[in-house]
Amino acid sequence: MNTLVLTVLTLGVLGILLAVILYFVAQKFHVEEDPRIDEVEKMLPGANCGGCGFAGCRAMSEALVTRDNIASLFCPVAGGETMKSIAGYLGKVAPDKEPMVATMRCGGSCDKRPKVNHYDGALNCAVVNTFYVGESACAFGCIGYGDCVSACKFGALHINPETGLVEVDADKCTACGACVKACPKGLFELRKKWPKNRAIYVACRSKNRGAVVMKACKAGCIGCGKCEKVCPFGAISIENNLAYIDHKKCKLCRKCVNECPTGAIKIVNMEPLPKEPKVAPTAKSESKAEETK
């Protein structure tokens, strides 16, 4: 009994003593921190994805609070509304940015881009890229082992087993840009996100000449320039045998879609213009890689 009382007393006194010391130490070494940083951190989504360019949400909120001009800071996961409310809370001007979505620019599905060899190594796009061009004859197309899928922290990417291509779920995508960095072929681009996830883009990155492209893939851009001529907004440019639609200038008029002889221009969640029904309507929300003819 005596031992028990003694133990409780010793530990109790020791505890109180240390608490008093800790109190004074905490007073002495107190770090003055803006309480708004905690508040802003709570408003941020807490994904810690690095999509803003900072190490995590805490670092981002520190930057938001301490910097005078926050126009260059943007959390792609939270989006414009949250950024506006954070800016309102801090009394600063919100960055004016449109929502973006990752876009995978390759339309070379299994039936359009036949395999010409068999790969037996590590199932990793970066590894394949160190060896050779890949299982098809196209040196620019999707390898299909999903480096981007494992890089995506939001589950927005998956590989369609039928086409062998990566598809983006625009509703889940936060445009953090992890896939852009992960793809060894540089197939991803963050493009403007239209209402109802509409999109028009060139689903090809091949800089080869037309004849070479056609040999390797039936869905490739041959750089013929028809789309460039028909675009009323000057949004399309041809460089290195490859068409590119500038998403800042494009107004989704769809004139280019019917012009494309190979169907390399993908149209998502929209009906093509009725004039020449070359392109079948694509209905599903993430039908970018779905075949159109």
Next chain:
Amino acid sequence: MRTFPIGGIHPADNKEWSKDKAIEQLELPNEVRIPVVQHIGAPANPIVAKGDKVLTGQLICEAVGFVSANIHSPISGIVTAVDSLPNGQGQRQNMIVIKREGDEWIEGVDLTPKLKRECNLSSSEIIAKIKSAGIVGLGGAQFPTHVKLSIPEGQRAEILIINGVECEPYLTSDYRNMIERGEMLLTGVEILMRAIGVERAVIGVENNKPDAIAHLNTIIARDNYRGIEVMPLKLRYPQGGEKQLIAAVTGREVPPPPALPISVGAVVCNVSSAIAVYEAVQKNKPLVERVVTITGKHLQSTHNYMVRFGTPTSTLLELAGGLPEGDVKILNGGPMMGRSIVDITAPIIKGCSGITVLSGAEAARGKEGACIKCAKCVAACPMGLEPYLISKLARLQKWDMAEEHNTIDCIECGCCSYTCPSNLPLLDYIRIGKQTVMTNIRARAAANNNKK
């Protein structure tokens, strides 16, 4: 008998398929494709245009900078295109296409087979001749030979090591060179010794080639080649690696990069390169051809051909009786370090010592299991690394840790993948790690330079 101190494996050498086939002159190709990059370093600059007439041995690509190599036309004819065309890996490279018309050599080349032994040129003259002939390491690494021979100030070469190891299974081109062109080889070695100013040269040959060792010893004794010694080495892969060979011959260890073999006083050169040096210095013949082995268990016939560069791979495959039935793997090089070829129209280049054809079953990798931490890869690694760990770090993209574990020391010999009982693609990931770490180191160095 000597060998390197750590690691190494014993793959079946499979040399019997082609080792007794004498070197045959391959019929000149009707069209050649010459990539402007056939060496480590800056791509050479093409100095011919479409429609130009070129002679055999004429300079068609000029070296850009010090670590670069000249490229000469391997046939005479008309340049039909300078275009980007696929290489063996399907990647497009800038290539010069030449259509053959006869075989007219440039002036001043001595094409007679008579051996010309005496050489009174100075070291710098020899190196200049080697540089202008566009000689690179013909063992596969394609490192410009003149760079190796130009010894940096403050350092001194003590020994010249000639690499006649040919540890890669299947390949026999260096072996045939030693057997059939021994006099040229030894004269080339004499010239190289003169170029770097050393009194001693050692030709390292593995003991699975006793006739090559005996043959070279006979010539050395008969023709009195002073200071040259043939050293039999105990059979072990990757003895042909530069650092492994230095360790085997001299017992010295080359420090990790960026240190070069010269830091331990050694210069290493391949036997085929030494013969090319002889031809360049004594006969004024630029590097336009080499011996290429075409081999494989399932081929109808195997050969050792003297091939002009730019010849399509398919030509050799046809002469070997075409591709066998079913799945095949075609390798540029041997099964350990060779790169698989997906486009057989791709040209033979300077670093191609052989074409190995494996059947699908031979080439197939086993099903990947889990790492059981048996450390077989650690025991096999000739660089003393921990392949299982580096591979894992690269897979997890922990580049900083991969750097700490000396990923860049890896010589990509493939011993780890070969020995792994779980069939893990260790080297595949280590290679990614090596590339990324190298990029990071260079970026850091560039950033530091900018700061200064």
